[in-house]
Amino acid sequence: MIGEQQILALLKRVIDRSPAERTELVFMGGRSGLTRYTKSSIHQNVIEENTQVYVRVADGKRLGVVTINRMDEEELLRAAAQALDAAKHQPENPYFEDFPQPAQYQKTKTYFEATAEFTPAARAETMKRIFAQADRLGLEVAGAFTSEEGEIAVLNSNGLSAYQPLTHAQITIVPVSEHGMSRSSAFSHDVTKIDFEAVAANGLERCALNKDQQEIPLGQMDVILEPSCLAEVMMWLGFIAFGSNSFIEGRSFMAGRLGEQSMGENVTIYDSILEPEAQGLPFDFQGFPKQKVALIERGINRGVVFDMLSANQAKTRPTGHGLPPGMPHGAIPWNVCLAPGDSSLEEMISSCRRGLLVTNFHYVNGFLDPKKALMTGMTRYGTFFVEDGKIKHAVKNLRWTESMLRAFSNVKAISREREVISDEGGSFALMPAVYVKDFTFTGVQKEESD
Amino acid sequence: MEIKEWLKAALKDLSRSGVDYADGRYLDRETEHITVRNEQVAGLSRKSDCGFGIRVLYKGSWGFAASARLTEADVMETGRRALDVARASYLTQREPVKLDDTEPQRGTYKTGFEVDPLAVPLDRKLDLLFSALKILRQDKRIAVAEGEMSFYRTDKLFLSTEGAEIAQNILESGAGIEATAIGDGDVQRRSYPSTMGGDVATYGYEFVESLRLVENAERMREEALALLTAEPCPAGRSDLIIDSSQLVLQVHESCGHPTELDRALGTEISYAGGSFLTPDKLGKLRYGSKAVNIYGDATIPGSIGSFGYDDEGVPAQRFPIIQEGMFVGYLTSRETAPVLGRTSSGAMRAESWHHIPLIRMINVNLEPGEEDLTLDELIADTRNGILVATNKSWSIDDLRLNFQFGCEIAWEIKGGKKVRMLKNPVYTGITPQFWNSCDAVCGKSDWRVWGLPNCGKGEPPQTMHVAHGVAPARFRNIEVGVKK
Numbered sequence: 026m027i028g029e030q031q032i033l034a035l036l037k038r039v040i041d042r043s044p045a046e047r048t049e050l051v052f053m054g055g056r057s058g059l060t061r062y063t064k065s066s067i068h069q070n071v072i073e074e075n076t077q078v079y080v081r082v083a084d085g086k087r088l089g090v091v092t093i094n095r096m097d098e099e100e101l102l103r104a105a106a107q108a109l110d111a112a113k114h115q116p117e118n119p120y121f122e123d124f125p126q127p128a129q130y131q132k133t134k135t136y137f138e139a140t141a142e143f144t145p146a147a148r149a150e151t152m153k154r155i156f157a158q159a160d161r162l163g164l165e166v167a168g169a170f171t172s173e174e175g176e177i178a179v180l181n182s183n184g185l186s187a188y189q190p191l192t193h194a195q196i197t198i199v200p201v202s203e204h205g206m207s208r209s210s211a212f213s214h215d216v217t218k219i220d221f222e223a224v225a226a227n228g229l230e231r232c233a234l235n236k237d238q239q240e241i242p243l244g245q246m247d248v249i250l251e252p253s254c255l256a257e258v259m260m261w262l263g264f265i266a267f268g269s270n271s272f273i274e275g276r277s278f279m280a281g282r283l284g285e286q287s288m289g290e291n292v293t294i295y296d297s298i299l300e301p302e303a304q305g306l307p308f309d310f311q312g313f314p315k316q317k318v319a320l321i322e323r324g325i326n327r328g329v330v331f332d333m334l335s336a337n338q339a340k341t342r343p344t345g346h347g348l349p350p351g352m353p354h355g356a357i358p359w360n361v362c363l364a365p366g367d368s369s370l371e372e373m374i375s376s377c378r379r380g381l382l383v384t385n386f387h388y389v390n391g392f393l394d395p396k397k398a399l400m401t402g403m404t405r406y407g408t409f410f411v412e413d414g415k416i417k418h419a420v421k422n423l424r425w426t427e428s429m430l431r432a433f434s435n436v437k438a439i440s441r442e443r444e445v446i447s448d449e450g451g452s453f454a455l456m457p458a459v460y461v462k463d464f465t466f467t468g469v470q471k472e473e474s475d
Numbered sequence: 476m477e478i479k480e481w482l483k484a485a486l487k488d489l490s491r492s493g494v495d496y497a498d499g500r501y502l503d504r505e506t507e508h509i510t511v512r513n514e515q516v517a518g519l520s521r522k523s524d525c526g527f528g529i530r531v532l533y534k535g536s537w538g539f540a541a542s543a544r545l546t547e548a549d550v551m552e553t554g555r556r557a558l559d560v561a562r563a564s565y566l567t568q569r570e571p572v573k574l575d576d577t578e579p580q581r582g583t584y585k586t587g588f589e590v591d592p593l594a595v596p597l598d599r600k601l602d603l604l605f606s607a608l609k610i611l612r613q614d615k616r617i618a619v620a621e622g623e624m625s626f627y628r629t630d631k632l633f634l635s636t637e638g639a640e641i642a643q644n645i646l647e648s649g650a651g652i653e654a655t656a657i658g659d660g661d662v663q664r665r666s667y668p669s670t671m672g673g674d675v676a677t678y679g680y681e682f683v684e685s686l687r688l689v690e691n692a693e694r695m696r697e698e699a700l701a702l703l704t705a706e707p708c709p710a711g712r713s714d715l716i717i718d719s720s721q722l723v724l725q726v727h728e729s730c731g732h733p734t735e736l737d738r739a740l741g742t743e744i745s746y747a748g749g750s751f752l753t754p755d756k757l758g759k760l761r762y763g764s765k766a767v768n769i770y771g772d773a774t775i776p777g778s779i780g781s782f783g784y785d786d787e788g789v790p791a792q793r794f795p796i797i798q799e800g801m802f803v804g805y806l807t808s809r810e811t812a813p814v815l816g817r818t819s820s821g822a823m824r825a826e827s828w829h830h831i832p833l834i835r836m837i838n839v840n841l842e843p844g845e846e847d848l849t850l851d852e853l854i855a856d857t858r859n860g861i862l863v864a865t866n867k868s869w870s871i872d873d874l875r876l877n878f879q880f881g882c883e884i885a886w887e888i889k890g891g892k893k894v895r896m897l898k899n900p901v902y903t904g905i906t907p908q909f910w911n912s913c914d915a916v917c918g919k920s921d922w923r924v925w926g927l928p929n930c931g932k933g934e935p936p937q938t939m940h941v942a943h944g945v946a947p948a949r950f951r952n953i954e955v956g957v958k959k
Contacts, residue, residue, distance in 0.1 A: 060564075061742075061934055063742045064741065066568055066569040067564040067568075069539075069831060070563060071541070071560065071831055072560055073528075073541040073542070090521070091520070092520055092522040093522070093523045094524050094525060094526065104523075111519060114597040115516050115601070116515070120515075145538075145559060145564075148563065153566055153567050169745060274657075275618050275662075276619070276657070351519060351520030387748070388872070388873075390870045391868075393868045393899075395662060396660060396661065401879050403873065403877065405748075405873050422877075424879060471905065472905065472907065
């Protein structure tokens with residue numbers, strides 16, 4: 026960690042000396058450690074330190090970006106000069122007016138020293154205990170354990186100055202038996218909040234159930250989707266529907282249809298950094314404060330997220346969801362939350378006359394027909410047949426192909442409890458378990474075809 | 476070069492500390508990405524990325540540390556941190572890692588080019604892209620016209636405690652355009668020469684000009700518009716001709732990934748997945764028909780799957796993976812190849828200095844058919860079927876068996892002729908059955924190498940530049956559409 030004062034002081038000097046009329050600097054840096062294991066042994070173990078500074082300058086309405094990974098004042102000034110040269114050779118961007126003005130941000134707690142100080146040896150010792158836990162059950166464990174610390178800063182020549190330190194601890198446990206696998210995971214900014222033994226026990230218990238997988242007829246069936254399934258679907262919805270560009274360009278089911286009902290009345294989806302279960306980065310990579318944005322409210326298309334340029338194009342205001350400078354994707358939601366319901370996973374299972382409990386999705390793709398949010402993917406790490414309120418047996422992994430508009434219009438129940446499913450850099454999804462009626466299964470994982 | 480001496484000193488220090496093996500990699504990369512959308516520059520960034528990573532094998536356990544701080548003290552300290560990480564790994568060791576006996580190499584490798592793309596004025600690049608987009612946008616129903624260019628200059632240095640010393644300089648250039656048409660609640664896209672940034676090769680700016688983006692823009696526009704009113708591709712079983720613009724991803728997902736030996740041995744099982752091609756099937760499984768020959772080949776000039784040496788210093792090689800349909804080879808590393816009693820096939824690659832090398836695809840190629848059959852001749856030889864082109868969606872299970880691909884465009888074939896355009900084609904299958912249904916692969920005249928610059932694998936995620944040489948091929952009795 027370089028530290029707030031040193032980062033802000035150096036970047037301020039670069040802005041003051043920049044050859045450009047207007048300059049914006051985005052700093053990202055830190056140290057990360059990642060331990061991967063398979064067959065209850067660590068096979069990959071890495072630490073890295075890096076910094077990255079995005080230097081964006083404006084020449085009138087022309088923008089230029091140069092990125093370097095060196096925190097050196099003279100090199101940053103050279104980058105600013107190169108960015109200015111690039112800007113001068115571009116056409117004007119009619120949607121650029123100015124970099125944002127200084128702003129106040131919500132206070133979020135995203136840095137914990139215990140995580141920052143967690144060493145490779147501490148990760149290895151933690152894993153040694155989990156491997157022993159699995160050994161006692163005759164299982165092997167695969168997965169990954171990350172602990173990292175980082176800093177993000179945004180400054181511009183209007184005097185905007187934002188800084189946030191972050192830590193991130195995440196563990197994935199994939200117990201493996203000769204019959205099948207399962208998966209459990211946990212994320213927290215604070216590594217001391219993770220109950221490693223409980224996470225492992227959860228995965229190990231599930232693994233014992235995932236055996237003798239049977240083949241079931243394809244077609245429509247009720248499903249109980251656990252939170253990680255929803256997180257993967259939401260990532261795709263963020264990309265194809267809840268972001269700015271697909272909305273402005275008319276490519277999504279949200280485009281031109283705000284205020285219309287596209288999902289069931291029991292479905293509310295929003296983007297928020299301040300949830301009881303998790304907190305996120307309070308500003309975006311342009312320095313705009315992150316706002317809570319209603320995306321789907323009681324099934325009605327309510328809004329999408331915007332950054333500086335897309336907001337001007339859509340004649341609205343930025344919501345604080347800008348990506349690092351130079352990226353062409355517009356704004357993307359970072360902290361998608363599905364509102365909780367009043368059920369529980371156990372109640373959903375006990376209420377299910379005939380259906381499937383799906384613990385994880387794999388390799389989802391949402392490009393089939395974005396206007397219908399038609400997606401395909403596989404189930405993974407345990408899919409279970411439920412009958413008359415009880416888990417009967419495991420089934421082979423299945424391919425599903427389904428419109429998410431149809432699926433979210435068929436939601437029978439949503440759990441009260443939600444799980445934080447994390448990505449890197451302050452991004453997370455906060456998802457409950459969901460009971461969906463008549464989900465469409467179209468294929469099965471096997472070596473021989475019909 | 477100071478960094479070389481510092482890395483040598485760090486490796487010497489690690490040798491004195493009793494490590495089994497250590498290597499150091501330094502990488503300096505300049506990139507430029509340009510995205511233009513409609514009348515705007517949607518994204519333009521130049522990036523400079525430079526640093527080093529040190530990998531240590533201590534008592535049979537791996538450790539790796541990387542830093543961007545380029546001082547002698549930081550290089551030495553990073554080496555010691557890598558050793559600390561390896562010592563931590565050793566705490567859980569069950570089987571020590573042993574490397575194969577590949578001879579340490581000393582050499583250089585450099586890709587050729589005529590025009591340095593990073594020296595080409597920005598105006599010239601934007602002129603080319605905007606000229607193509609102007610043609611795409613000549614109809615108002617084209618809601619999004621997009622063009623991209625990407626350029627990469629990478630200088631790499633590799634040193635090991637065994638005495639390897641390798642310098643490589645690789646230049647890559649790529650470009651593509653796409654048109655998105657919107658009408659009557661439908662969205663249709665056509666991309667040229669391929670999706671996701673087009674095609675990329677280890678040439679200079681001359682490669683971008685050779686793609687003839689402007690000359691192909693009108694066809695993309697008209698096809699995107701025609702798709703709006705085309706009939707949906709019917710569901711059912713059909714003979715399928717897959718154009719090379721789609722077959723490249725089929726080979727990538729169902730031939731390339733499952734033949735990565737680390738996947739087959741379970742080291743990616745908690746993330747990217749495993750493989751149905753387990754070592755017990757080597758030399759025994761009929762993966763495909765006799766028409767199917769797949770080679771790994773890192774020696775093809777101009778391809779982004781080529782290099783002089785991989786990222787653990789093993790020379791580039793050409794080797795069989797599938798021979799006349801039989802599964803005979805894997806992509807391997809110095810750690811995994813001995814499991815098969817072999818030496819590394821030279822497929823260990825790291826995205827950058829701060830990533831460890833993993834087994835990655837190189838050029839994994841479907842070899843052309845022996846007879847020089849053309850796509851037109853293959854269509855003429857097909858009584859009833861569907862021709863699909865250009866990938867739109869992709870999904871495959873964690874063992875690489877059940878796949879589903881969507882394509883941008885299809886044509887119905889009747890009586891050996893393309894009779895009508897179809898939209899939203901999707902096909903699905905099980906990998907070995909699918910490749911066993913292949914009864915014809917076009918010949919050399921229709922065979923080309925496609926660069927794929929976005930292959931993802933590993934944790935933290937690494938994006939690798941890989942490539943596949945393919946020619947159009949025909950598959951009999953394939954499930955088309957989505958089974959309800």
